[in-house]
Amino acid sequence: METEKHCLACNKKLEGRPDKKFCDPYCKSAWHYQKTKEGAAGFYAKVDRQLKTNRRILKSFNKAGKATVRADILKQHGFDPNYFTHYWKNSKKEVYLFVYEFGFLTRYENGKKKYVLVTWQNYMEKTT
Known part of the structure; x- marks a missing residue:
């Protein structure tokens, strides 16, 4: 049956x-x-979504190629510094974290956490 x-x-x-x-x-x-x-969103989807959000935010705040922005402002827009694609260390041993072609360096000025925003440059290809 x-x-x-x-x-x-x-x-x-x-x-x-x-x-x-x-x-x-x-x-x-x-x-x-x-x-x-x-x-619930899978791990990959969650990471991918946050990377895209981070990239969009960094791009919107870094129109000239270099900028400094308070960390709390980026966080209000949904930025999460724990999600990045790669890093680059300069000659001063400062580590820039990148989300694709947009990078950020954590700095503290006047007791406030800030990010120095940069855009990937060709000279960064060489490791230091």
């Missing part, structure tokens, strides 16, 4: 292969989209 199977997305009766789960590609896509939307 066979059990009746139904589409996971629309609950329509399924016909055909015994392992079939969806009635058509639209239902399959809709079900997976809803499942992803409801579930």
Whole structure:
């Protein structure tokens, strides 16, 4: 005796292969989209989203190629300095953290945390 199977997305009766789960590609896509939307974001998606956010923020605050911005201002816009793609150390042994082509260096001036924002330059290719 066979059990009746139904589409996971629309609950329509399924016909055909015994392992079939969806009635058509639209239902399959809709079900997976809803499942992803409801579930917690995976680690990769979370990191990727934050990297994109960080890059957008650094780009918007660094129009001239170099700028200094208070850390709390960037944080208000969603910046998280724990997410970066690579780093570069200058001759003074200062470490710039980069989010793709936009970098930042942590500084403390007058008791306030600030970031010196820079854009990647060709001379940075060489390691120091």
